Amino acid sequence: MRQGVTSWLGRRPGRHGTLAAGLGLAGLVLFCGFIAPFLYPADPYAIHPAQALRPPSRLFPLGTDELGRDALALLLSGGFSTLAVALPAAALAFLTGAAYGFAAGLGPLWLDKALMRLLDVALALPGLIVLLFFAALVPQTNLNLILLLGLISWPGLARLVRNEARAQRGRDFILAAEQAGASRAYLALVHLSRIVAPVLVVNATFMTGDAILSLSALSFLGLGVQPPQESWGSLLESGLSLAALNPWWLILPPGLLIFAALLAAAMTGQGLLTSWQGDA
């Protein structure tokens, strides 16, 4: 017993290192998006034509863009609009995918077949192309973006959850619960959700990363968050459009934050996965 405890403590930093780093990085990204805008109250839309395209200085810690706007203020407000769209979109995709998967996995065979064929169609469509198609059709309000991004990335999770539910539903503990009167919703929420918790949580983190990336890609193409709002993707695009003048202060910060957000999501997911593999 003693030995068990010491070896567990001994392994702890290694096992939880990735998770801690991922959560720390996620905290940093969230801080930039939701708290920092209030701590740095400069107006992101105020134009200072005399100061256009200046490198970082005491007055503008991250310099200014070609219109003379404060780049740090833009970065922070862009972070807010990025996360305010990407996070709800990821949550929507997660809930849709999980509910769809459970419905197919626990429902009657005909429902499973119907839902799975529909899913095949959804998976066969290239996500970004569909996204661009619809983004070009509807006005880019934040709500529309959330719906679009949310409804594009659920099929992968739906398939995983469905397969897991199918594999588990014949197991004895599920049969025992059914014998005691459990409904399908009860089986999904109480029994299966715990069994598939690693799959769910890890996918939730990956979906968050995906949503941020897709939104950045859309914004980069001008189909994301609309002016005067900025997002990390659109900031990166406007920085790159001036690449000839090498305004690194406009390119690096949004690029690094997109990268940090993706890394945070991936590391948190990976960390959770490893820490779950430890306890059986």
Add this chain to the structure above:
Amino acid sequence: MSPVLELKGLGVSLRRGGRDVPVLDRISLAIAPGEMAALVGESGSGKSVTALAVMRLLPEGALLAGQILLEGEDIAQASESRLRALRGKRAAMVFQNPLAALNPTRTVAAQIGEVWRMHEGGGRRAARARALDLLAEVGIPDPAARLDDYPHQFSGGMRQRVMIAMALACAPRLLIADEPTAGLDPPRARQIMELLARLRRERDMAVLFVTHDLALVEREADAIHVLYAGEMVEWGAARAFFAHPRHPYSEALLGAVPHLGQARLRSIPGSLPEPEARPPGCRFAPRCARAEEICGRARPPADVAGNTVAACFFPLPAAARAGLAAAPAPPRVFPPLLEIKGLSVRYPAPGGWLGRRRLAPALEGISLTLGRGECLGVVGESGSGKSTLGRAVLQMIGYEGEMSLEGESLARMTPAARRAARRRLQPVFQDPRESLNPRMRVGEIIAEPLRLQGGLSRAARAARVEALLAQVGLSAAIAARYPGAVSGGQAQRIAIARALAPGPALVVLDEPGSALDVSTQAMLLNLLKDLGRRHGLTYLFISHDLAAVSTMADRIAVLRAGRMIELAETAALIAQPRHEYTRALIAAAAPGP
């Protein structure tokens, strides 16, 4: 005659959590050509580690002490290249699960031939001829037609024969069989046992037969070595051992093996100590009824008497084993609880395509009545439909025919009434681990039926869980644990507590003890018997083990290929079986030569 295999003071330590944990100590034995030695022990005794150690197949980081003499050559420290030359050629192994040990993508002829060609060279055609001879030798019917079959095309018993043929490919001097009959029903297990016994005689080959099943080796083994907590506690000639077991553990283990018509099984209190927490003196002392102060302190001496040796301070006198068969109780009369009339179940057969699905019958025309408070045993081989019967009774699957609980037809009930009725029919499954959600705490698992039923406060449920745990002999503290942190026997008790929670009228026991060690199974069957009497429970006890069923059942139904071929009072069925098949089952379950 010099022995084929000789172990001298074999010890094994395995690397666990950064430390070397000794799992096996001072194992010494010798097997002569043509001899079959059985290594018997419960799970955790170290018997499989011994088998792997002889083949030098232990996991990385394992430490070996002592000598392993294979035809006089010490291979305990032999190099990997020397071992490769020996494995398969001079010593071969048959593993527990042939489906996992055979390559699913290659034909059996290719796999058997490969072993031979690897060691002996030789061409494809010669290897094929060799494979044919071997398949014939291990008793595969029509071997020529089956050479190009794949492992999945064989049944469980036949697959194990293929494994044995593969092991025999290079005419090894030593064959190690590690639980080769696990997962087979008793008649098939017996056939594999008889095959190995015949082969060792014909080929003058030494066989080390590793098993937990004493009843299985009783007829064929020449020598017995009983392992407990990593040590040999008793060893010697099989005949003398079975006539007079002298170590208290051997005696208790034999008493725990169910015999036909036995009224109550022996059970051993306590559980096997973990390798990290083995007592200093005799390792069995804490569970031994004969233990005295010295047993906890010093290592017991080897006590020799006749043809057996017992490592014990106070061995049992060499008196015959206590008589086991009790006088049959007079048949009891039960008021009807569940009536089954013309029950049939069909499963979709493979091969159907789209709409044209064929239905294969799994059960046909079963009619019987279960009395209140009765235990009805259902026996049959794998595939006889006995588990299907259990599931149909539990209303888990669709069926044709009539079933009525206390006079009310279950099929014609309203959905709500049917749900309520199903709560009164509760299952206990074979594999206790599989039947408990690994991510739910024990307390939550047992409380689940109460929660689904509704009407009880959280505190009332907790109190009921505690009472249920006490009924199955578990402490309340276990409620906070996860199933991964309890033993197999405890897990099965938890499953029983859950089945009792909704206050059932009928409990379907589907092979409740067969995934457990014999002593744990004995404890469990006794517990079920006591609970049944105390709560007036009706049991449907499904098993392939006629002996185990006969210790509990009032009546026994024999199923074969989906039909009920015999139904009679237990004592009458054993004394005067009417059907040929029942007679064969009884012969397979009967002890001794």
